[in-house]
Amino acid sequence: MEALKQKILSEGKVLSESVLKVDSFLNHQIDPELMQEIGREFADRYADAGVTKILTLESSGIAPAVMTGLTMGVPVIFARKRKSLTLTNHLYSAEVYSFTKREANEISISQDFITSEDTVLIMDDFLANGQAVIGMINILQQADAQLAGIGIVIEKGFQEGGRKIRNQGYRVETLANIAELTDGKVTFMKEEKVV
């Protein structure tokens, strides 16, 4: 998605060969119009997949997921990273290790909102080692729900997550797939279509 790639090139900060900071439009400050474009793009790519719900993870997945849900006309569920006092029992849970934050979190959703009748689009802001997506797939398996596919805003194509998940036969749609972060520069994967 060209508008997203241009935004990454103009505002993304390469902090190391594995860390790209996009705090000015996605992870801390949010650009609502860009999120709307992202939502329309995912809705278009998954238009024929029979999606009934979108599952994402707090916090940075929420904005693109809600915009996608608005276009598709389906509800969005965000998995929580810790249990809160008002959401304690009747949960599907999975353990997710975050390499960015160097900690393990339990992610959970209420059993009320995803059932075996649902076909779910999993979404997240970043795909790197794939831990969060694998945790969400695990949750869908517990709910016996169908997985339509995975929608990722920015993939770090040089890390193993995308390959691992695609090798399991799942569909992964990525709007900006990064080949490398070297010399402070972002290089995108060549195989992506250029508009």
Next chain:
Amino acid sequence: MEALKQKILSEGKVLSESVLKVDSFLNHQIDPELMQEIGREFADRYADAGVTKILTLESSGIAPAVMTGLTMGVPVIFARKRKSLTLTNHLYSAEVYSFTKREANEISISQDFITSEDTVLIMDDFLANGQAVIGMINILQQADAQLAGIGIVIEKGFQEGGRKIRNQGYRVETLANIAELTDGKVTFMKEEKVV
């Protein structure tokens, strides 16, 4: 806002005289169309306030804030509740105690995204004792930014937060103001205009 009140009456769960659970459309599962209506309502109420940025708090504030930002054409910043490894220095921070989660969190935003040039609309999903909003006001004071006002989806009018903040002279707009949660029923404040 009538559509929101109807949604609260039909789907909200009164867990006690102080706890209303709205996990089916706001705090866990999100109804994107309702969020869009909420965004349009806040944009309308604050249309002449010169808002340049919206400040909210992860996670449940993000969806209504992003929809408001989309309608107003301004960026949204969500304060984080803990420092992450990619967002460590150059912060404005405030301590916020959550009565729901019974823990104190430090909320922080990067100094990059709010300056003395900004006029900020603070938004949150709930207003009860007001701790989160007071923390965000504190952050805006550190940034020497203007406060346009506060936009709250659901106010617990029987708790002290709203009164405390209005008494300090700040404008608070609430879309559903709850008078009481007794006998498992939600009663809204009478002074709100009924459509």
